[in-house]
Amino acid sequence: MALPSSVRLVEVGPRDGLQNEQAFVPTHLKLAFIKRLVEAGCANIEAASFVSPRWVPQMADHREIMQGVERRPGVVYSALTPNLKGLEAAIECDVDEVAVFGAASEAFSHKNINCSIAESLERFEQVVEHARQAGLRVRGYISCVLGCPYEGEIAPLQVARVAKALYQMGCYEVSLGDTIGTGTPSKAKHMLAAVAAQVPINNLAAHCHDTYGQALANLYAMLEEGLSVIDSSVAGLGGCPYAKGASGNVASEDVVYMLEGLGIESGIDLNALARTGDWITKVINVPNRSRAGSALMVAGG
Numbered sequence: 371m372a373l374p375s376s377v378r379l380v381e382v383g384p385r386d387g388l389q390n391e392q393a394f395v396p397t398h399l400k401l402a403f404i405k406r407l408v409e410a411g412c413a414n415i416e417a418a419s420f421v422s423p424r425w426v427p428q429m430a431d432h433r434e435i436m437q438g439v440e441r442r443p444g445v446v447y448s449a450l451t452p453n454l455k456g457l458e459a460a461i462e463c464d465v466d467e468v469a470v471f472g473a474a475s476e477a478f479s480h481k482n483i484n485c486s487i488a489e490s491l492e493r494f495e496q497v498v499e500h501a502r503q504a505g506l507r508v509r510g511y512i513s514c515v516l517g518c519p520y521e522g523e524i525a526p527l528q529v530a531r532v533a534k535a536l537y538q539m540g541c542y543e544v545s546l547g548d549t550i551g552t553g554t555p556s557k558a559k560h561m562l563a564a565v566a567a568q569v570p571i572n573n574l575a576a577h578c579h580d581t582y583g584q585a586l587a588n589l590y591a592m593l594e595e596g597l598s599v600i601d602s603s604v605a606g607l608g609g610c611p612y613a614k615g616a617s618g619n620v621a622s623e624d625v626v627y628m629l630e631g632l633g634i635e636s637g638i639d640l641n642a643l644a645r646t647g648d649w650i651t652k653v654i655n656v657p658n659r660s661r662a663g664s665a666l667m668v669a670g671g
């Protein structure tokens with residue numbers, strides 16, 4: 371299949387990128403981070419997570435973030451909402467879009483959201499219904515689509531079953547998470563084919579972590595299959611608190627660099643993105659895991 375002419379990037383740095391940081395990142399820095407991402411051209415920003423602060427302390431300032439973020443027309447500021455409590459709080463804070471997050475692995479589902487896959491889907495149905503009544507679009511995430519830290523291999527048909535359930539309940543897009551980055555290109559293609567047999571490919575997104583250095587290769591393989599929405603995190607920030615050893619998301623700068631080389635539009639200013647990655651990693655004192663971003667800064671930013 372021909373590669374897409376444009377790709378929509380969902381920048382998950384402020385949420386997935388920061389959620390695992392042990393030292394609390396002050397709210398004003400999170401807000402400045404989001405502003406810089408928008409100035410670099412990011413039009414879909416996952417800004418916060420309305421989860422329990424006991425489970426993910428870094429996201430405890432979700433209300434301050436969603437209420438404090440400087441809105442720019444045309445930019446979608448979204449948040450994770452695992453249940454009705456999270457959804458109601460997010461609506462009060464004028465969120466643009468929400469996301470529910472499940473898993474293709476029973477063990478991961480229990481560790482991450484404290485319930486089985488079936489229970490999570492029942493819970494999400496209520497969230498989706500209420501969100502849609504409030505006029506909000508809902509995204510659905512599936513973790514562990516290419517491997518689980520507790521169960522190992524995950525069958526593509528199991529991923530497809532969960533994706534179909536999320537799509538049928540009204541999620542407009544299902545994001546397929548390689549949570550621990552164990553996927554390889556042929557596995558990614560097989561998994562995507564199984565899912566795309568149940569959910570139109572235009573309603574799917576890829577969310578790759580780069581733990582084994584396979585993320586760009588996996589994304590390229592999925593672009594070849596017609597996928598055109600990619601989640602990424604500037605500077606490769608991130609990791610899931612409930613997936614030990616999982617490193618960051620694929621770096622947004624690396625994705626944009628690859629897309630530019632392929633002649634695929636993303637609407638992002640790569641140099642501005644690289645400067646944002648450089649800035650956030652310096653202010654929170656973590657390594658910049660973007661190869662392209664680091665190279666661009668050496669070359670003069």
Ligand SMILES: CC(C)(COP(=O)([O-])OP(=O)([O-])OC[C@H]1O[C@@H](n2cnc3c(N)ncnc32)[C@H](O)[C@@H]1OP(=O)([O-])[O-])[C@@H](O)C(=O)NCCC(=O)NCCSC(=O)C[C@@](C)(O)CC(=O)[O-]
Pocket residue numbers: 386389419420421422423425426452453455456457471482483484511512513514547548549577579609610611612
């Ligand atoms: C889902 C729950 C809440 C269930 O947690 P639970 O303990 O089963 O929930 P509960 O209903 O029994 O409530 C327990 C306490 O949490 C509170 N609570 C309950 N809900 C909320 C809420 N929404 N916001 C704030 N507080 C909440 C509730 O009020 C209560 O407080 P208490 O009375 O004990 O003081 C919990 O497991 C949780 O918060 N999990 C979040 C885990 C998480 O955020 N993981 C990271 C995001 S997923 C991810 O990173 C993967 C992804 C998406 O990026 C894709 C990939 O890479 O794979």
